[in-house]
Amino acid sequence: MGELPELQQNAVTTVREFFTAMEIGAVNEALDLLDPDIVWKNTSLPDIRGIQRVGMVLRGLSRDAFGFRADMHHIAAETDGAPAVEGETVLTQRTDYLRMGPLEVAFWVCGTFELVDGRITLWHDHFSWENLLRGTAAGVWNMIRRR
Template identity: 45%
Template sequence: MGDSENERIVAEFLTALREKDFATAGKLLDDDLVYENVGFPTVRGGRRTIKLFEALTRMGFDVAVHRTATDGDTVLNERTDVLSFGPVRVQFWVCGTFELHDGRITLWRDHFDVFDLTKAIGRGLAGAVVPALRPSFSDAAR
């Protein structure tokens, strides 16, 4: 697979998650996927990872990718992720590492700052009470 094809697969995967198209997202994950949010428990297996996201269907997910770098089978992206729960919008910076083999994602590792996430939760809760404080992608560094 070429660099641009691997970038396309990662973009398609994130879009499928945003749209809750778990069938498409699942097809892009390898059965032996390793999914890590650094500092949290590792999830192993593509099906298990998709089941996790299916269980979180009440939660909204959005993503804005700011930069992407690819080196062979590895795609790195810097992005802003949004998790929303009703009026609570939690928006935070993430650096993602994706490894692909034969057109499928075999490793998905996200790094983020826990303090930044804690601030985002506070801002999201404040924004639920005072909508003018609710974060938006225009607030994200691009």
């Protein structure tokens, strides 16, 4: 693979565009914002390394039976409106929603994104298993009520 051009936008915009692309199922556009050597970390789960493996997971979430969306509550970085530079970090606080058929699970996530040359090199999500279980229980309850 040849050298990727540097993206000329600030880091917060890159992270927002990444989430927007995932929400609308535009996986290729989301992957364009990632570094080929991306590392995706989730609390207590194995790391997912490399754009091909991350792409497999994101493509799985974009299938008809599954879905993803996020409500971004806070997003912060020290960018001063400049393009992302080496080592720039973006922090997010959000509610993620995972849909599996008629079940939608909502849970709180804090994310850390590190960018180099405008591309995301690290995506590290922190979440509470207790909050995820509560979100699952609420999702099951809502699914039953809708029947």
